[in-house]
Amino acid sequence: MTDAETPTRAHPVVRLRPKAEARAIRHGFPWVYADELVTDRRTQGLAPGALAVLEDAERRELGLVTVNTRSKIIARVLDRDAGAVIDRAWFAARLARAQALRERLYDAPFYRLVHAEADGLPGVIIDRFGDAAVVQPNAAWAEAHLADLAAALAEVTGVATIIKNGAGRARALEGLPDETVLLQGALAGPVAVPMNGATYMADLIGGQKTGLFFDQRPNHAFAARLAKGARVLDVFSHVGGFALAALAGGALSALAVDASAPALALAGQGADAMGQGAHLAARQGDAFAAMEALAGEGAQFDLVVCDPPAFAPAKPALQAGLRAYERVALMAAKLVAPGGYIGLCSCSHAVDLAAFRNASARGIGRAGRRGQLIFTGGAGPDHPMLPQLAESAYLKALFFRLD
Numbered sequence: 001m002t003d004a005e006t007p008t009r010a011h012p013v014v015r016l017r018p019k020a021e022a023r024a025i026r027h028g029f030p031w032v033y034a035d036e037l038v039t040d041r042r043t044q045g046l047a048p049g050a051l052a053v054l055e056d057a058e059r060r061e062l063g064l065v066t067v068n069t070r071s072k073i074i075a076r077v078l079d080r081d082a083g084a085v086i087d088r089a090w091f092a093a094r095l096a097r098a099q100a101l102r103e104r105l106y107d108a109p110f111y112r113l114v115h116a117e118a119d120g121l122p123g124v125i126i127d128r129f130g131d132a133a134v135v136q137p138n139a140a141w142a143e144a145h146l147a148d149l150a151a152a153l154a155e156v157t158g159v160a161t162i163i164k165n166g167a168g169r170a171r172a173l174e175g176l177p178d179e180t181v182l183l184q185g186a187l188a189g190p191v192a193v194p195m196n197g198a199t200y201m202a203d204l205i206g207g208q209k210t211g212l213f214f215d216q217r218p219n220h221a222f223a224a225r226l227a228k229g230a231r232v233l234d235v236f237s238h239v240g241g242f243a244l245a246a247l248a249g250g251a252l253s254a255l256a257v258d259a260s261a262p263a264l265a266l267a268g269q270g271a272d273a274m275g276q277g278a279h280l281a282a283r284q285g286d287a288f289a290a291m292e293a294l295a296g297e298g299a300q301f302d303l304v305v306c307d308p309p310a311f312a313p314a315k316p317a318l319q320a321g322l323r324a325y326e327r328v329a330l331m332a333a334k335l336v337a338p339g340g341y342i343g344l345c346s347c348s349h350a351v352d353l354a355a356f357r358n359a360s361a362r363g364i365g366r367a368g369r370r371g372q373l374i375f376t377g378g379a380g381p382d383h384p385m386l387p388q389l390a391e392s393a394y395l396k397a398l399f400f401r402l403d
Helices: 022-026 088-105 140-144 146-157 169-173 214-226 241-248 261-273 287-296 315-333 353-366
Strands: 013-015 031-033 050-055 061-067 073-079 110-115 124-129 132-137 161-166 179-184 191-195 198-202 231-235 253-258 280-284 301-306 336-346 371-377 396-402
Touching (some): 050 073, 088 110, 088 124, 110 191, 124 146, 132 146, 140 146, 146 161, 191 214, 198 241, 198 261, 214 241, 214 301, 214 336, 214 371, 231 241, 231 287, 231 315, 241 261, 241 280, 241 301, 253 261, 253 287, 261 280, 315 336, 315 353, 353 371
Parallel strands (some): 132 161, 253 280
Antiparallel strands (some): 031 073, 050 061, 061 073, 110 124, 124 132, 161 179, 371 396
């Protein structure tokens, strides 16, 4: 922090410590960690989400940041222009840029519109569902500017309904409350979402995350290619992600397993909307217990896909998470018919692709199976990766053919 603010400066100044790597910020890294910033009394006094000008140790401006001293990520870069004004017009420009990419990629307005840092809006997730959008303001600055963000979102996209989904671990780390609020418009019930020839029913208010996982779109499509004439098992199915894609691809039958009865009910509604209700079965309960029971019943499937929640959301959980992924692979592989296929997914930020692949291969081997890795996938292009931020490429999907 400078000793005195100049009268013309709109925001306070925060400064990197002498040993902090300013070059990374100049080259596009969007975060400053707590141990990299000078945190004197004046910096500690900034309200969570306050805007500030970031300087390096030699007092050279690096850009405009938002500060939250309660978070391990103490500052997030908003704009390289330290004089930028964060208002409705600023949000509109960022949203228009994001929308232009999605409109290039997709024929219908069902996609992730904003993928946080990768779209220049740190900590902000926006998923679009036709005439509705769900905003996750997972950082304190976004919560403070939510009115301008929502107004710009309606202006740029024309959506009539906007929901704030304020649930999840990320908000807790920022010291934000857990709440879901209808900000604008009305919502009569689940929204029908067309994707890969399937129809998904998304509960935008009561569902998990924003109601649907758009990130798996390309991996659903690959699974559908393996599904023609197949018996399919979708474990950790949510609203029928891989099961419905498989039915759209010509599967004979699909069994969806999930702990959430409401999610499975939505899967059934999606299957009915596709005219495939008679081919979808559901089993509600713990996924590991369900796989164990199926093995005890002697069940076999031509395609088994497991898409569990993040077993390792942060580095302290890495080893436990890898053991859980290995166990999933072991149990799932035992249910695959000879010559069949297994798909294994991880959305854990802390697990890189090599570690996940090794854990999956160990599990398959422990099941007494030999596998060929035939496909490695990630999130769809509406979930772009910021090259400087490895955490923005979180999703891994592996498909194996088993002997």
